Amino acid sequence: MGRVLGLGSARDGTGHWWAQRVSAVALIPLTLWFVFSLLLLPNLDYATVRAWLGVPLSGVLAVLLVAVAAHHSYLGTTVVLEDYVHGPGAKLLGMLLLKFAHVLLGAVGIFAILRVGFGT
Amino acid sequence: MPPARARPLSPHLQIYRWQIGSTLSILHRITGLLLAAGLLALIFWFASLAGDEAGYHAAVRLFASPLGLLILVGWTFAFFYHLLNGLRHLFWDIGRGFGRTERRVSGWLAAAGACALTLGVWSLLWHFERL
Numbered sequence: 385m386g387r388v389l390g391l392g393s394a395r396d397g398t399g400h401w402w403a404q405r406v407s408a409v410a411l412i413p414l415t416l417w418f419v420f421s422l423l424l425l426p427n428l429d430y431a432t433v434r435a436w437l438g439v440p441l442s443g444v445l446a447v448l449l450v451a452v453a454a455h456h457s458y459l460g461t462t463v464v465l466e467d468y469v470h471g472p473g474a475k476l477l478g479m480l481l482l483k484f485a486h487v488l489l490g491a492v493g494i495f496a497i498l499r500v501g502f503g504t
Numbered sequence: 505m506p507p508a509r510a511r512p513l514s515p516h517l518q519i520y521r522w523q524i525g526s527t528l529s530i531l532h533r534i535t536g537l538l539l540a541a542g543l544l545a546l547i548f549w550f551a552s553l554a555g556d557e558a559g560y561h562a563a564v565r566l567f568a569s570p571l572g573l574l575i576l577v578g579w580t581f582a583f584f585y586h587l588l589n590g591l592r593h594l595f596w597d598i599g600r601g602f603g604r605t606e607r608r609v610s611g612w613l614a615a616a617g618a619c620a621l622t623l624g625v626w627s628l629l630w631h632f633e634r635l
Contacts, residue, residue: 405597408590415583423625428564430557437553450547457540464533493547496554 400459407456414449434500443501450493458486528611532589535582542579577626585618 421442425432436442465478545567552563566572592610595601601610 405594408594412587412591415587419583419625423628430553430560433553446550450550453543453546457536457543460536461540464537489543489547493550496547496550499554 404456404459407452407459410448410452411456414445414452417445418449437497437500438503440501443497446497447494450497451490454486454490454493458482461486524611525607528589528615531615532586532593535586535589538579538582539586542582545579577622580625581618581622584621585614588614588617 421436422428422433425436437446461482462479465475465482469475469478549563549567552560567576589611592601592614595610601607
């Protein structure tokens, strides 16, 4: 009966599981670098932070931080949604919102960092 | 597939004994969600940096307000806890650390470590008058 209804093993999800782990491992050095870089700045003034972010390495790492954090957050929050929201309409809407929100956040963050880096 | 009707569910949270393991697990989920919300704040901060100086200082004033600082301290704890407990998860993923003592000790280290690191970071900020 399960086979008729197309139920049974999803045979999918390994990619998600692996991406979550890889992004998690990448985030360990990225987040620690970010937090300690800011802590080590003399202050958090506009000019000071912009100067720090303008250094190419800082800019690249900051872009990576935003992209990987957004992806890791997307993977995690969608799992939470799947666990608690079951109505098909609500679930679909939730999935779309999460995807669009994370993509938008990632885009805004990366654009802002690049803008500072290229000096406008 | 839409559910035909709500099926009866056995009681779970109402009757299962409280355990440290499950608490740490749900805390990992809760801190994850808090960090996801924090991502919004982080992007907001980057965006303000890309704008003019007045806008950036307005954003910083918001973060440095009493409520803002309280939330930042909360996020610091969420970050360190999710990081330390996340490391526990990664060890489990390679098959290590499942023993009873190992679980209890690593769990305690994650929770206590997060508290200690949060206090440490904010004490340093206070001490060096960065606030």
